Amino acid sequence: MTQPFTRRQILQRAGAGFGSLGLQSLLAGDGALKSTNPLAPRAPDYAPKAKSVIFLFMYGGPSHVDLFDPKPELARWHGRAIPVWKQEDAFMGSKTKNVAMQSYYKFAKHGQAGIDMAETFPNLARHADDLCVIRSMHTESNNHGPAIFQMNTGFIQPGRPSMGSWVTYGLGSESENLPAFVVLLDHQGAPVNGALNWSNGFMPATYQGVPFRSSGEPIAYLTPPKNVSAAQQRARLDLLRQWNTEYAEANPAETQLAARISAYELAFRMQMSASECTDLSREPECVRKMYGLDNKVTAHFGKNCLLARRLVERGVRFVQVYSGGNEGPKAWDAHDDLKRNHDLHCAETDGPIAALLDDLKISGMLDSTLVVWGGEFGRSPVAENGKGRDHHPKGFTMWMAGGGIKGGQIYGATDEFGYNAIENKVSVPDLHATMLHQLGLDHEQLTYRFTGRDYRLTDVSGEVVRALLA
């Protein structure tokens, strides 16, 4: 017995068959299909202050009370229980005791604005008047995975598009030859959950972050296998273009076929220009030195900071630079020995970040480049294992510079122990809303429909923090 059609087949054919004929002409009419390039530049909601973002992600959670938010009370309470502490906030359970721990570092006020900074940032200190230090950040999770997801995607669950994807979706790409959203990893490896942190989530794959590798090929499959010569590849691509063009011309209604031809052309251009962009030997010796490329401690992060500047210069929209990778001491995750951990990670990043700000300023790019510094959370004012600090989401510090942000100010405050953010609290969605605003995007208008509802980077909350804007 033959079965002509299943119910599903009938629905599919009737639905996508006749129905799509009508849809095709509708879409062709309003121009939705005319632009075949999902990365074509799009107009923002209003005039943007910033064109690009460099997000310096201090993975693991830098300690706010040791770096930007000095708490003399911790010295007075050193070794004693503080009244604001709650067991449920501790990630490491009973290893973390309610015993206040004073900072290992000396603080000083810098710049005309008198921004408090620890002695671990001798170079960054000269940029004090560029920094807008937010001391009242708070986030939802005290666990790395969910907290990084929230900082990157707005949600503590995995599977949502990251901020770089939202920005690319909203604004398209300014670069003909490079991806719009680039991720630069620490030499210690990727943060926990790897690629999910720069994922396009439920958006098309076009919008995902492209991680550049710390060594070897910067982009996946950017070079042909070793046994394939340049001439051989060119010969293949020439014949391919001829056949693909004929095929697209024979099927003019299929816009993806034309898009495919331009995708191959961009891929070929990327093979050339991405390697040009990542070749830091093209920079003068003094610039390489300024970023600390001649010093073993700063060379890696310095290289990524310099690369970030070169990418932004070439129109890349969103660059995320990670400091710290893998787990524990390889990141800013100072459970065991805060001083040893932060001595290292501050030394690795202080010079390069100062050089990046100098460089952006000299080249006039700081005004249009929003630089953001911070981790997924801060560290607890109380001790773990005697000399370390546990994760702490209830109050921590981030800073922004450039991109139309008002530098030389401290915004918000934590309580006298640095435990809870209490004044002018800034949530992660508030931060995201503010960042999108600087790029000319209204966080309430920037939506993507998925599983039957409109999603936002900021979901159902988030306010632009006007006080941070220049």
Next chain:
Amino acid sequence: MSKQRMEAEVIRDSILAVSGRLNLKAGGPGFKPRIRADLLDASQRNKWPVLTEDGPEQWRRSVYIYVKRQLLMPSLELFDAPTTTDSCALRTQSTVPTQALVMMNDEFVEDQASFLAINVARVGEELDSAIRRMFMLVLSRHPSDSRMKQALQFVNDRARQSDRQSALADLAHVLFNSSEFIYIQ
């Protein structure tokens, strides 16, 4: 009905089927295909093996690929294979340059193109019939006269730079990348 791009797994399985290397072994534990060593950054625990070449165990159908939450197969991910954390009612069908890069430069495509060239050369000494056989396998149709002429000229040109076998592999590589193969009527 508009043309549909093959899905990520289907592209991979089709290349294997056409090259003659598809291993239809069913069931059993999943396998970890070769991934370029420099793409394994994201992986920390339960390490992915670094393979310099692949073999029958890696030529099984894509449905048997081991799924690691934090390391999607780069070649499948680029062709819109969904994440492993959400249900997916409908896959996106993107057309991006990074797909072109993987099809142009992945060793997997390169190797399978060579296998297809070996496969079609078995039909005899005639270059014509080898090319005809290749078109039938990849596109399920005979080449038109003009295509045949272009293909012959391409293979002869390439053969002068290397040898006939490698030139046929070049042609196979072009066909694997062609829209006519990637899109289903």
